Amino acid sequence: MLSLTRRALCRSRAMVAVAGGLALSLVVLFVLFGGTGSASAVTLATPYPAMTVQAGQTVGVDVSITDTVAQRLDLSLQGVPSGWSATVQGGGRPVSAVMTDPEDKSSLKVQVEIPADAEEGTETLTLVARAGATTVSLPITLTVSNVEGGTTELTADYVSLRGPATATYTFTLTLANNTLEERTYNLSASGPEAWTLSLTPSGATQETPTISIDSQGSQNLSLKVTPRSNVEMGVYNVAVTASGGGETVTVPLQVEITGTYTLSLTTPDGNLNADVKAGDVTRVSFVLTNSGTGPVQDIKLSASPPANWQVTFEPRTIDILAANSRQDVTAVFTPAENAIAGDYVVTLRADSDQANANSDIRVTVKTSTLWGVIGVLIAVAAIAILGFVFRRYGHR
Secondary structure, X not given: OHHHHHHHHHHHHHHHHHHHHHHHHHHHHHHHHOOOOOOOOOEEEOOOOEEEEOOOXXXXXXXXXXXXXXXXXXXXXXXXXXOOEEEEEEOOEEOOEEEOEOOEOEEEEEEEEOOOOOOOEEEEEEEXXXXXXXXXXXXXXXXXXOOOOOOEEEEEOOOEEEEEOOOOEEEEEEEXXXXXXXXXXXXXXXXXXXXXXXXXXXXXXXXXXXXXXXXXXXXXXXXXXXXXXOOOOEEEEEEEEEEEOOEEEEEEEEEEEEEOOOEEEEOOOXXXXXXEEOOOOEEEEEEEEEOOOOOEEEEEEEEEOOOOOEEEEEOOEEEEEOOOEEEEEEEEEEOOOOOOOEEEEEEEEEEOOOOEEEEEEEEEEEOOHHHHHHHHHHHHHHHHHHHHHHHHHOOO
């Protein structure tokens, strides 16, 4: 009986030991995997956790997030100094949360705008990522210094250009790397919808999204801006941006469209033919039309006539021709005295700084009536003389 009791006691102790081992194993698994079946380890990292900046700068700090599980992380910034502006950006826009992917890292940017009146000193901003009770922080230290150099500068020779909608506008810019290290910059240009923008390093024939500039070096850039064909008069904004080494610099530009200019020169009925007489003055009416949206100024009228001809205009110049208006002009043709009868092509031109117009007119020279009468008289005289000669000497 005693033997049976001891056996039962041993079995009971063994069962308790097994149960305890199982319980301990469950506790370890819970601790290791957080009770969710997988471990979560969030990491925030940046290649530049501390940098020197200047008052008035906009600084971008690239941040990468890695995690061993897929989950939502709520994001916030702490310790932003008064008067400063700081946002967390993802995909080019402000974000307040991110979904992690255990197979790939997530990329964010902390963009900080330092006011122009910021005092020298060191400030620390903290990026905080939360998932439930788990909190991960990344301190970012920015030291404001007004010492010369150490920044990127983007300037333009001229920030505003004006002209017609049909023109192509070229801005010349300089990107200077005043830092103590070589930097690679991402370039971009923005403008009105349907406008064509082409940003290239000076001397290059193709656009490039990035350029590298040595420490204390600079690179000239050329921005060509072509407005859309039906653009209205007005002032339009364009911008060029360069980002690199945690800095973003932008230069605002403007294009002022003064209008479109289209000149045409023709006759009132559109018939580009004229009959003239050699040596005589012939006046032909023309109409000069500005069908554009802006006034055309200082228009000069001229022609390319044959040798020894004269073609003048009344008036010879037009000070201003308003948009959607017309002006009557007269072309005065004086062919040479010895001009041979036939057709000639004379080119008429209207020239101004804003627009030009050409018109070819066929001019037909006819023999003068006086010369015709003289020719008839000569023929009659010749016949009379021949008749007299035959009558007088014909019978001998």
